[in-house]
Amino acid sequence: MDYTFQYGQVWPYLPYLIKGAWLSLQIAFLAFCGGMLIGTVCAAVKTFGGGFSRHAVNAYVVFFVNTPQLVQIYFLYFALPDLGIFLSSYMAVLLGMTLNAGAYLTEIQRAGFESRRQSEMEAAEVLGFSRLQQIRYVILPHVAKVLFPPLSNHYILMTLGTSMAAIFGVEELTGRAFNINSETFRSLEVFSIVAVIYVFVTLIASVALALFGKFAFRTKMRVV
Amino acid sequence: MAHLELDKVSAAYGKLRVLDGIELSVAKGETVGLIGPSGSGKSTILRVLTGLLKPETGSVRVAGETINFDKPADIRTLRNRTAIVFQQYNLFQNLTVLENVMIAPIKVHGRKRSEVQAEAENLLEKVGLANKLESYPDQLSGGQQQRVAIARGLCLKPEILLLDEVTAALDPELVSEVLDTIRELAAEGMTMVIVSHEMGFIREISARVAFMADGKVVELGAPADIFDAPNQDRTRDFVGKILRH
Ligand SMILES: Nc1ncnc2c1ncn2[C@@H]1O[C@H](COP(=O)(O)OP(=O)(O)OP(=O)(O)O)[C@@H](O)[C@H]1O
Numbered sequence: 079m080d081y082t083f084q085y086g087q088v089w090p091y092l093p094y095l096i097k098g099a100w101l102s103l104q105i106a107f108l109a110f111c112g113g114m115l116i117g118t119v120c121a122a123v124k125t126f127g128g129g130f131s132r133h134a135v136n137a138y139v140v141f142f143v144n145t146p147q148l149v150q151i152y153f154l155y156f157a158l159p160d161l162g163i164f165l166s167s168y169m170a171v172l173l174g175m176t177l178n179a180g181a182y183l184t185e186i187q188r189a190g191f192e193s194r195r196q197s198e199m200e201a202a203e204v205l206g207f208s209r210l211q212q213i214r215y216v217i218l219p220h221v222a223k224v225l226f227p228p229l230s231n232h233y234i235l236m237t238l239g240t241s242m243a244a245i246f247g248v249e250e251l252t253g254r255a256f257n258i259n260s261e262t263f264r265s266l267e268v269f270s271i272v273a274v275i276y277v278f279v280t281l282i283a284s285v286a287l288a289l290f291g292k293f294a295f296r297t298k299m300r301v302v
Numbered sequence: 303m304a305h306l307e308l309d310k311v312s313a314a315y316g317k318l319r320v321l322d323g324i325e326l327s328v329a330k331g332e333t334v335g336l337i338g339p340s341g342s343g344k345s346t347i348l349r350v351l352t353g354l355l356k357p358e359t360g361s362v363r364v365a366g367e368t369i370n371f372d373k374p375a376d377i378r379t380l381r382n383r384t385a386i387v388f389q390q391y392n393l394f395q396n397l398t399v400l401e402n403v404m405i406a407p408i409k410v411h412g413r414k415r416s417e418v419q420a421e422a423e424n425l426l427e428k429v430g431l432a433n434k435l436e437s438y439p440d441q442l443s444g445g446q447q448q449r450v451a452i453a454r455g456l457c458l459k460p461e462i463l464l465l466d467e468v469t470a471a472l473d474p475e476l477v478s479e480v481l482d483t484i485r486e487l488a489a490e491g492m493t494m495v496i497v498s499h500e501m502g503f504i505r506e507i508s509a510r511v512a513f514m515a516d517g518k519v520v521e522l523g524a525p526a527d528i529f530d531a532p533n534q535d536r537t538r539d540f541v542g543k544i545l546r547h
C-alpha cells in the first residue's frame with residue numbers, strides 16, 4: 079500500500095463541512111423534539127389509556143420499530159407523491175426521522191412511566207399530596223432520572239442517523255462529503271475528516287449530556 | 303372517648319380477605335402494640351387507618367367521627383391527623399433527607415419554610431442524623447432511612463402516630479435511640495399504634511397489646527396478661543416461641 083494522503087486538497091472545504099454538520103445537528107434536534115412530543119403522548123396512552131387509542135399506538139410503534147428507517151423515508155419521499163403528497167427531501171427526512179423517533183421514544187418512556195415506585199406514591203398520598211403534587215414531586219423527577227440516560231443515547235444515535243439524509247440529496251454533513259468526494263475524488267481524506275467531525279460532535283453531545291445528568295439527576299453515565 | 307376506633311373492619315386485597323372483623327379502639331394518648339405472625343394483617347390495619355385501603359365492611363372512627371372512605375374530604379381529615387412510618391420507609395429517592403422531612407409541611411400544609419426547616423433540623427438531630435441533612439436516601443443505611451422516615455412523620459405534628467416495624471432495620475445501638483424517641487412521644491401524650499417484633503419494647507411501651515392472627519384480633523389486653531398469662535392457645539404459642547428466641 080503506498081497511498082499518499084493529500085489532505086491539502088480537502089482542507090479548504092472544512093467550513094463547508096462544518097456548515098453541513100450544523101444542519102445534521104438541526105435535523106437530529108428537531109426530529110428528537112418532535113419524537114419526544116409523540117413519544118410522551120403515546121407512552122401516556124399506552125400506560126394510562128385503553129381501548130382503541132392503545133391499539134392505535136401499538137400499531138404505530140410495531141410498524142415503525144420493525145421497518146428500516148431508510149424504507150420509511152423512501153416511502154415518504156417517493157411513494158407519497160403518488161398519493162398527491164409532495165415533500166421536499168429535507169421534509170421527508172425530518173418527518174421520517176421524527177415518526178421513527180416517536181415510536182422508539184414511546185417504548186423508552188413507557189418503561190420509565192412503569193418504573194414509578196408504588197411505595198413513594200403511597201407515601202406521597204398518605205402525606206396528603208394532591209394528584210398533581212404527586213406527579214410534580216414524585217413521578218416526574220423519578221421518571222426524568224430513569225429516562226435521561228436512554229433518551230440521551232437515542233439522541234446520539236439519531237445524530238448519526240441523520241447521515242441517511244445524504245441519500246435523498248440533503249446537504250448535511252454526509253451529503254456535503256459526497257459532494258466534495260465527487261469533485262476531488264479524495265475519498266479517504268474526505269471521509270476520514272467527516273468521521274472525525276462526527277466523533278467530535280457526538281463526543282461533545284455525550285459529555286454535555288453526561289454533565290447535565292450528573293448535575294440534574296445525580297446519574298452516573300459513561301461517556302465513552 | 304376513643305381517639306381511634308375500628309368496628310368490625312374487614313378488608314381484602316382482591317379476593318384475599320386480609321382483615322376479618324377487626325375490633326380495636328385506642329384512647330387519646332394511649333399506645334397500643336400490635337403483634338402477631340408475619341402475614342397476619344398488622345401492616346394492613348395501618349393501611350386502613352391511613353386511607354390507603356378501603357374497608358369492605360365495618361367502620362373507622364377518629365375522634366368520634368366516622369370516616370367515609372369514598373369522601374376525599376374525610377380521607378384528608380384522616381391523613382391530617384395521622385402519620386405513618388412505613389415498614390419499608392418509602393422515602394422520596396429524589397429528595398435529600400432534609401427535603402424529605404420538609405416537603406409535606408411546606409407543600410401540603412402551606413407552612414413557612416424557615417419555620418419548618420428549623421423544626422426538621424431539630425427532629426433530624428434528635429434521631430441522630432444532623433450530619434446527613436443533604437444526603438440522599440440511597441446514600442444511607444436502612445436504619446438511617448428508617449430514622450428519616452420517623453422524622454418525616456413527626457414533622458407533620460400528627461395526633462396519631464402509626465409505626466410499622468420501625469426498629470427492624472436498626473442495629474442495637476440505634477434501636478435504643480429510636481426507642482427513646484418513641485418513649486418520649488408516648489410520654490408527651492401522642493396516640494400511637496406500634497407494630498413490632500421487639501417484644502421487650504412492646505411490653506414496656508404499650509398500655510395494651512393486641513395479638514393478631516389470620517386477620518383477626520385474637521386477644522387484646524394489658525402487656526402483662528398477653529405475655530405472661532394469655533387466655534388463647536394461639537397467643538401462648540406465639541409469645542412462647544418469640545420469647546424463647
Ligand atoms: N399489596 C398487596 N396485595 C395483595 N396482597 C397483599 C398486599 N399486601 C399484603 N398482602 C397480603 O395480605 C396479608 C397481610 O399482610 P400484612 O402486610 O398486613 O401482614 P403483616 O402482619 O404486616 O406481616 P409482616 O409481619 O410480615 O409485616 C398477607 O397475606 C399478604 O400477603
Ligand SMILES: [Mg+2]
Pocket residue numbers: 344345346389466
Ligand atoms: Mg407488615
